[in-house]
Amino acid sequence: MWTPGDLWVTSRPVIPVRPAAGKPSPEVLAALDTRWRWRYLMLAPHRLGFFLAMVVLVASGGWWALVQVARSTGWWGLYYALSPTLVHSVVMAFGFIPLFFAGFLFTAGPKWLGVAPLPAQALRAPLVAQAAGWLLWLAGAHWRIGAALAGLALAAVGLVWMSALFWGRVRQSQAQDQLHARVVAGACALGCLSLAGLWLSLAVGTHALARAWVFTGLWGFVVVVYVTVAHRMIPFFTSSAMPMVQAWRPFWVLWLMLAAALLQVLAAWLEWAGLPATRAGPAWTLVHGTLQLVVGGVLVWLACVWGLVQSLRNRLLAMLHIGFLWLGLAFVLGGLSQWLAWGFGLGTLGLGALHALTMGCLASLMLAMVTRVSCGHSGRALVADRIAWSLFWLLQAATVLRIASAVPGVFGIAWAWLLPLAACLWAVTMGVWGVRLGRWYGRVRADGRPG
Numbered sequence: 001m002w003t004p005g006d007l008w009v010t011s012r013p014v015i016p017v018r019p020a021a022g023k024p025s026p027e028v029l030a031a032l033d034t035r036w037r038w039r040y041l042m043l044a045p046h047r048l049g050f051f052l053a054m055v056v057l058v059a060s061g062g063w064w065a066l067v068q069v070a071r072s073t074g075w076w077g078l079y080y081a082l083s084p085t086l087v088h089s090v091v092m093a094f095g096f097i098p099l100f101f102a103g104f105l106f107t108a109g110p111k112w113l114g115v116a117p118l119p120a121q122a123l124r125a126p127l128v129a130q131a132a133g134w135l136l137w138l139a140g141a142h143w144r145i146g147a148a149l150a151g152l153a154l155a156a157v158g159l160v161w162m163s164a165l166f167w168g169r170v171r172q173s174q175a176q177d178q179l180h181a182r183v184v185a186g187a188c189a190l191g192c193l194s195l196a197g198l199w200l201s202l203a204v205g206t207h208a209l210a211r212a213w214v215f216t217g218l219w220g221f222v223v224v225v226y227v228t229v230a231h232r233m234i235p236f237f238t239s240s241a242m243p244m245v246q247a248w249r250p251f252w253v254l255w256l257m258l259a260a261a262l263l264q265v266l267a268a269w270l271e272w273a274g275l276p277a278t279r280a281g282p283a284w285t286l287v288h289g290t291l292q293l294v295v296g297g298v299l300v301w302l303a304c305v306w307g308l309v310q311s312l313r314n315r316l317l318a319m320l321h322i323g324f325l326w327l328g329l330a331f332v333l334g335g336l337s338q339w340l341a342w343g344f345g346l347g348t349l350g351l352g353a354l355h356a357l358t359m360g361c362l363a364s365l366m367l368a369m370v371t372r373v374s375c376g377h378s379g380r381a382l383v384a385d386r387i388a389w390s391l392f393w394l395l396q397a398a399t400v401l402r403i404a405s406a407v408p409g410v411f412g413i414a415w416a417w418l419l420p421l422a423a424c425l426w427a428v429t430m431g432v433w434g435v436r437l438g439r440w441y442g443r444v445r446a447d448g449r450p451g
Helices: 026-030 038-042 045-073 084-094 096-113 120-140 145-172 179-204 207-241 251-272 281-305 315-344 350-376 386-405 412-441
Strands: none
Touching: 038 045, 038 120, 045 084, 045 096, 045 120, 045 350, 045 412, 084 096, 084 120, 084 145, 084 179, 084 207, 096 120, 096 145, 096 179, 096 207, 096 350, 120 145, 145 179, 179 207, 179 251, 207 251, 207 315, 207 350, 251 281, 281 315, 315 350, 315 386, 350 386, 350 412, 386 412
16 A cells, blocks of 8 residues: 655655645655556556556557468467467457556546546456456467466456446446446446357357357447547547537437447347348348448548547647547448448458458547546646657558558558558557556656646
């Protein structure tokens, strides 16, 4: 358990100093203990959640780059106990993102709900269980399936525990507006169900069913949380930084985004059930593609209404708005893929649409939001500096390369190297970002304040 005195070190004994309500004095700032310490991860929920998320993010990114280079070159002769594509999709959907959710939800969530925040110590066991489980999942993929399943089970227990803690905050709330928090809590419950279903599917060896559970978790859990938080926060952030842009977030927008996410969950289960191969398959493909195009068009329009163009003058806001724009583009690409499959028997844009969602939208919003929260809660200015801005555009480049790699033959012989290049660029980008911010979480705030 830390005390305020832990934050200051001097050459002689002094009475521990608590920072004043205003700006601490220069003497106090000069005496801060600026070393990285494990115990400082317990100073606030976002520190622990974000740090563990960075560990899983950097590890999974490096692992996937290694796999892609090994596949392209034949080096190393890696052994796989599980399909590396399945391992990759699972850890990208369920691995680091819920840990980032924990850091945000247990920091902003109590403010939404008007309840007391949980101490970081209450989150330590469920969050460490998730991080350890996902590292074991990656190791088990090259060792034995039993180890991978043990890691998956440990991660699932951690997610259920974390979700139960958040539901506890919701149940205690007397706030008038609980809609966003309750939608997020419901999505967490679906995420727990998806992870349990995934474990059972792999335990009995039905990989097609496992794929349906992965997409259920991606769309019904991860995307639902993202769009719910985006609906609440992006207009607020924009109007706060740019008073000329009015905060506008009608609830029909939220219902549309939630319905679109659940449509994709339905599509995943219909695909598992074999509907595309039946006589009704072409009709469903046409309807599904049309709905995705309509939703994508509305979301692109919404990105502009929420201040996409105006945000370009503020880098941190621009990162948020460009990330949200990718959501609309992902639906547009998905709709075009369905139409190509219906009209010409081609579905080459499907993987491109998926990565427009995961890398373009989810990762961009993750980088923007986590950078913003980390700056604000570490006593730094709420700006995207040159490093953060450069990393953001490297992520955009990796996204474009990954989408291009989903269209074979377009770039000739160079096409075979687009996927490894995208994977390596992702690993480098997330590695630099993760190490940089990870150094912040184990240090006291630069402004000397608690938290």
